Amino acid sequence: MFAFLNAHGSELITKTWEQLYISAIALALGVIVAVPLGILLTRFPKTAKVVIGIASMLQTVPSLALLALMIPLFGIGTVPAIVALFIYSLLPILRNTYIGMEDVDPVLIDAAKGMGMTAMQSIRQVEVPLAMPVIMAGIRLSAIYVIAWATLASYIGAGGLGDLIFNGLNLYQPDLIIGGTIPVTILALVIDWLLGRLEYHLTPVSERT
Amino acid sequence: MPEEQPMVQFKDVEKVYRGENVAVEHIDLEIHKGEFVCLIGTSGSGKTTTMRMINRMLEPSGGQILFNGKDIHKIDAVKLRRQIGYVIQNIGLMPHMTIYENITIVPKLLKWPEEKRRKKAKELMDLVELPEDYLDRYPSELSGGQQQRIGVIRALAANQDLILMDEPFGALDPITREALQELIKNLQEKLGKTVVFVTHDMDEALKLATKIVVMDHGHIIQNATPTELLTHPANKFVENLVGQDRLVKARADVTTVEQIMLKNPAAITPGKSLAEAISLMRNRRVDTLLVTDDENHLKGSIDLESLGTRYQSATSVGDITKSSIFYVNKNALLRDTADRILKRGFKYVPVVDNDQKLVGIVTRASLVDAVYDTIWGENEDDQASDSAKESATPTDQEPATDSAAADDRDAPKEV
Ligand SMILES: Nc1ncnc2c1ncn2[C@@H]1O[C@H](COP(=O)(O)OP(=O)(O)OP(=O)(O)O)[C@@H](O)[C@H]1O
Ligand SMILES: [Mg+2]
Numbered sequence: 001m002f003a004f005l006n007a008h009g010s011e012l013i014t015k016t017w018e019q020l021y022i023s024a025i026a027l028a029l030g031v032i033v034a035v036p037l038g039i040l041l042t043r044f045p046k047t048a049k050v051v052i053g054i055a056s057m058l059q060t061v062p063s064l065a066l067l068a069l070m071i072p073l074f075g076i077g078t079v080p081a082i083v084a085l086f087i088y089s090l091l092p093i094l095r096n097t098y099i100g101m102e103d104v105d106p107v108l109i110d111a112a113k114g115m116g117m118t119a120m121q122s123i124r125q126v127e128v129p130l131a132m133p134v135i136m137a138g139i140r141l142s143a144i145y146v147i148a149w150a151t152l153a154s155y156i157g158a159g160g161l162g163d164l165i166f167n168g169l170n171l172y173q174p175d176l177i178i179g180g181t182i183p184v185t186i187l188a189l190v191i192d193w194l195l196g197r198l199e200y201h202l203t204p205v206s207e208r209t
Numbered sequence: 210m211p212e213e214q215p216m217v218q219f220k221d222v223e224k225v226y227r228g229e230n231v232a233v234e235h236i237d238l239e240i241h242k243g244e245f246v247c248l249i250g251t252s253g254s255g256k257t258t259t260m261r262m263i264n265r266m267l268e269p270s271g272g273q274i275l276f277n278g279k280d281i282h283k284i285d286a287v288k289l290r291r292q293i294g295y296v297i298q299n300i301g302l303m304p305h306m307t308i309y310e311n312i313t314i315v316p317k318l319l320k321w322p323e324e325k326r327r328k329k330a331k332e333l334m335d336l337v338e339l340p341e342d343y344l345d346r347y348p349s350e351l352s353g354g355q356q357q358r359i360g361v362i363r364a365l366a367a368n369q370d371l372i373l374m375d376e377p378f379g380a381l382d383p384i385t386r387e388a389l390q391e392l393i394k395n396l397q398e399k400l401g402k403t404v405v406f407v408t409h410d411m412d413e414a415l416k417l418a419t420k421i422v423v424m425d426h427g428h429i430i431q432n433a434t435p436t437e438l439l440t441h442p443a444n445k446f447v448e449n450l451v452g453q454d455r456l457v458k459a460r461a462d463v464t465t466v467e468q469i470m471l472k473n474p475a476a477i478t479p480g481k482s483l484a485e486a487i488s489l490m491r492n493r494r495v496d497t498l499l500v501t502d503d504e505n506h507l508k509g510s511i512d513l514e515s516l517g518t519r520y521q522s523a524t525s526v527g528d529i530t531k532s533s534i535f536y537v538n539k540n541a542l543l544r545d546t547a548d549r550i551l552k553r554g555f556k557y558v559p560v561v562d563n564d565q566k567l568v569g570i571v572t573r574a575s576l577v578d579a580v581y582d583t584i585w586g587e588n589e590d591d592q593a594s595d596s597a598k599e600s601a602t603p604t605d606q607e608p609a610t611d612s613a614a615a616d617d618r619d620a621p622k623e624v
Contacts, residue, residue: 111301114266115315115363116291129305204305206347 016183019160023150026082030089038097055091081158089142096138100131129204136199147188214278215239222272232258233427245397245404247414250424256407264293294364294372302348309344315367333362354385375407467539469579470560470569476501479527500530505566509534
């Protein structure tokens with residue numbers, strides 16, 4: 001254990017950072033795109049079915065294949081990895097945002113409108129706060145996917161903890177495999193916990209469970 | 210106030226859902242400042258639809274609605290809604306906002322400063338007798354009745370003059386309901402708010418409204434004050450909606466004794482001999498005669514019994530007249546008279562005018578007729594009093610109904 005840390009300690013830190021960095025950007029992009037899109041889709045229920053259908057289809061593309069498909073488009077390195085992970089992050093966030101918004105009691109939306117809120121005010125002050133737990137659940141799910149799959153990004157030269165794991169596989173060094181896997185798991189757990197804290201603060205007091 | 214411009218005016222308004230489903234049609238309605246207008250009718254009759262067109266929650270498919278004389282179509286919908294208080298059917302408090310935040314939604318939208326909002330919220334809590342520290346609670350921490358109160362004051366927070374309420378007290382126990390009815394009636398009477406109120410409950414409408422609008426199948430069937438509605442229901446539908454027991458009570462409430470009394474009671478003057486009295490009784494087939502002086506002032510009565518026992522000693526009607534006699538004024542309400550006759554067991558009550566002159570008589574029989582006509586009579590407006598008047602001008606074939614003691618019509622008379 002100590003020997004492993006001595007030999008690979010600094011590498012471990014860099015690779016963990018890379019993993020985090022790729023995942024965070026992919027997830028952030030996912031949130032920026034999927035949350036507003038999900039909200040927008042609640043205004044166009046017919047389009048919503050189509051869009052969510054497409055997102056589900058993308059989700060079924062095997063991750064390795066999706067990464068490989070990125071190469072002709074973006075070459076190799078961090079960018080194609082982030083794009084691929086971003087695509088994966090979309091569906092859970094999109095679907096949960098849509099469902100969360102749809103689930104807001106229509107009576108409340110009607111009340112908001114009846115009191116003279118504009119559509120935007122109703123979304124920001126009523127619908128999004130009430131849908132927040134469901135939206136956050138989607139984001140947390142996406143975060144775990146993205147962190148886990150970021151390991152594969154090493155295949156297209158994006159770095160990350162995948163480098164350790166694939167090295168271990170190639171060189172038959174189980175300690176490298178384990179040494180790469182454990183940080184991924186820890187990273188996922190830590191991020192999930194952090195997002196949990198964020199969710200707690202974003203959720204209106206009365207809606208916290 | 211016919212000169213005054215109505216606050217809300219519907220002009221031949223109709224609403225058609227999805228091009229085929231006609232929800233309301235030919236709606237002409239004026240709502241004046243300070244009025245309490247109840248929309249009442251069966252489920253699906255278009256009450257909510259009518260109400261929601263006022264604040265442009267629904268757009269009319271035809272016709273025109275004016276708000277303070279201005280076509281609401283020309284008013285920005287959001288601005289319009291901030292001017293009109295709205296209490297929706299299910300209260301609709303925001304569960305994620307505190308009571309304070311809930312109450313001050315519209316003031317906040319109108320960008321009132323914080324202190325002004327806080328002050329208003331406290332004032333309103335006072336109004337509904339809820340403690341101020343509830344302002345920091347969430348709606349789920351309040352009872353149903355308390356939530357309903359918040360729903361009502363939320364609609365007042367921005368000093369709206371017009372308040373729309375869609376069955377706001379539907380799911381409450383009778384006591385809480387009554388308290389809230391009291392509250393909202395006070396708002397209308399004391400603060401001069403104009404209220405449009407949808408309800409299913411006729412008692413509620415009769416209690417609160419200054420004007421009741423009865424709707425059925427998307428049409429306004431009748432638009433009248435509560436009293437008019439009770440005394441002159443427009444048709445069978447309104448009658449059913451109001452309910453027979455309320456109609457009977459209402460008619461008794463406004464019918465005067467004069468309307469149902471029999472007009473030619475058997476009467477005699479004190480100077481007449483007993484023989485004359487007996488022959489009059491015989492002619493009129495009654496056992497009691499009212500005694501009046503020459504100017505027709507009511508003096509008392511004589512009955513067959515005293516006539517029989519004192520036939521030897523007395524000579525004139527005046528000698529045996531019982532002067533203590535219960536009578537009513539012709540303008541007295543039937544309701545009160547009926548009560549007395551029934552409770553005290555009078556067989557009849559003479560009716561006098563303001564000068565104590567005998568003008569008629571109410572018997573148990575005429576009372577029965579009056580009640581019978583109210584319940585079973587046709588829909589014609591004045592059926593009850595009309596038929597009562599008819600029986601007050603009797604024909605010779607029906608001597609009993611014009612008698613002073615017509616309730617005895619079945620008893621054999623030994624004269
Ligand atoms: N959004 C809608 N789409 C189609 N039809 C509707 C819609 N809303 C109401 N209707 C129809 O319009 C008619 C009037 O409905 P409305 O809600 O005004 O009735 P209401 O008098 O308020 O009834 P209730 O007492 O049950 O609340 C009904 O026949 C109803 O089915
Ligand atoms: Mg309704």
